[in-house]
Amino acid sequence: MESKRQQKFAGILQEELAAIFQREGAEYLPNTLVTITKVRVSPDLAVAKVYLSFLSTNNTALSISTVNSHAGEIRYKLGARIRHQARVVPTLTFFVDDTNTYVEHMDKIFEKISKERTSSEEETTED
Known part of the structure; x- marks a missing residue:
């Protein structure tokens, strides 16, 4: 469980990284x-895991590897933005946030179950 300090710092990082990616x-x-869907920070605030969601891209693996290849440059820009708010600029590691994909998958499963249940109920009422 993250401390208040970690949560506050993660919020600052998320806000500033969003501005960097937007501009x-x-x-x-x-x-x-x-x-930027989520930021997790280590207890010593030295490492940040940044979860990203991409729109209008066909290859999320290529997109995340591209962002990770520019992690040093993004960290430098982040450092310039938070230099008065933090002593240490954390090392950034970017990950794909696949929550939306998971939700869509679960919706399809529930829809399939619902259709099967409805069709089986119709068969039992016909008998």
């Missing part, structure tokens, strides 16, 4: 909208 994200991923 300069086209340099890394042209024609792709990047959303």
